[in-house]
Amino acid sequence: MTELAYPYPISTIHSNVQGELEPVRPGALQATTPWRVVLDVYLAGRDSEHTRRAYERHITIALEAIGVATLAELNGIHLSQWRAHVAGSKLAAGSQAQHLAALRSFLKWARTFGAHALPQDVIAEALRAPRATVIKPYVTLSxxxxxxxxxxxxxxxxxxxxxxxxxxxxxxxxxxxxxxxxxxxxxxxxxxxxxxxxxxxxxxxxxxxxxxxxxxxxxxxxxxxxxxxxxxxxxxxxxxxxxxxxxxxxxxxxxxxxxxxxxxxxxxxxxxxxxxxxxxxxxxxxxxxxxxxxxxxxxxxxxxxxxxxxxxxxxxxxxxxxxxxxxxxxxx
Incomplete structure (x- = not known):
């Protein structure tokens, strides 16, 4: 897969979390909770190991590139710019949709538990999947x-x-x-x-x-x-x-x-x-x-x-x- 490169500076988010992280319950999330901690809680609830790995990769790429420490710092412009970047990348249409779907799902979940206050309709619109006509998208055996x-x-x-x-x-x-x-x-x-x-x-x-x-x-x-x-x-x-x-x-x-x-x-x-x-x-x-x-x-x-x-x-x-x-x- 072609990796996404982002023109904006990538922040070092690890510096916001010191030492070993204590287990955090969804109900304990706040607007000041570092997004990496929120992500850990979110991923712990995913049933499929494959999904966990893919979502962690897609979400981390996005939030490191945008350069925020907490989800409360995000706004609709950030998300729209990220969508435009993904849509303009060399990734296949299906891969673009996966990147956006992962971040969209995460942010909707995080809002439910108080990690940010972005409206759901803003998340859905700013991170909507790009339309594409896919012809023969799968490799198959004759x-x-x-x-x-x-x-x-x-x-x-x-x-x-x-x-x-x-x-x-x-x-x-x-x-x-x-x-x-x-x-x-x-x-x-x-x-x-x-x-x-x-x-x-x-x-x-x-x-x-x-x-x-x-x-x-x-x-x-x-x-x-x-x-x-x-x-x-x-x-x-x-x-x-x-x-x-x-x-x-x-x-x-x-x-x-x-x-x-x-x-x-x-x-x-x-x-x-x-x-x-x-x-x-x-x-x-x-x-x-x-x-x-x-x-x-x-x-x-x-x-x-x-x-x-x-x-x-x-x-x-x-x-x-x-x-x-x-x-x-x-x-x-």
């Missing part, structure tokens, strides 16, 4: 590439991992968070995944097809387990890890994708675990899933997020969606 990636797996664990990414569209954190008990049969006897505490702390049930379920079962057999076993589904093969702490990490998933892409000769684009999730979404829509069904499968809170995948549909696919004229009486 059908041949997806097949080669699956074929590149040389052991049952790797094949189960790729099959779950391609066949269930999970986020990397959701994938490694699966326990064996989260793979079970529903009332119809079909195999489903219970994705626990996904993004936004929302559980969801994701059905998987017979071929994916068979690959997962073969992996369990290869590791001496069954669907009634306890513990993490995907195990680390790192011999240094203790038996009780063998859950695969998200970082390991990224490394594995890199190795498999190299083996599958997929080198024209950078494929990440999220790229495989995007691939699942596109394949689901092309297979006839409605955007609402895809939204439920992917665990998106907003249908607008899912709808961005529609930009990937090719002209031929769009042509098939154009209805014929209604039948009319034949002229005599």
């Amino acid at each position: 059908e041949p590439e997806a097949g080669r990636l699956l074929a590149a797996c040389t052991n049952p664990r790797d094949k189960a991992l790729i099959a779950l990414l391609l066949g269930a569209g999970l986020r990397a954190a959701e994938l490694v968070g699966l326990d064996v008990g989260d793979v079970h049969e529903d009332a119809d006897g079909e195999t489903v995944l219970h994705v626990r505490a996904g993004k936004g702390r929302k559980d969801r049930i994701v059905p998987i097809r017979v071929d994916v379920a068979a690959i997962v079962r073969r992996y369990l057999v290869a590791t001496g387990r069954t669907l009634s076993s306890d513990g993490p589904l995907l195990l680390s093969e790192d011999p240094a890890k203790r038996r009780a702490d063998r859950r695969l990490s998200t970082r390991a998933v990224g490394y594995l994708i890199d190795r498999l892409c190299e083996r599958a000769e997929i080198d024209a684009k950078k494929i990440s675990p999220h790229s495989v999730r995007h691939t699942f979404a596109i394949r689901a829509l092309r297979a006839g899933a409605s955007p609402v069904a895809a939204q439920k499968l992917l665990g998106h809170s907003s249908l607008a997020t899912t709808s961005r995948y529609l930009d990937h549909l090719e002209l031929g696919e769009l042509r098939q969606a154009v209805p014929e004229l209604p039948a009319s009486p034949v002229s005599e």
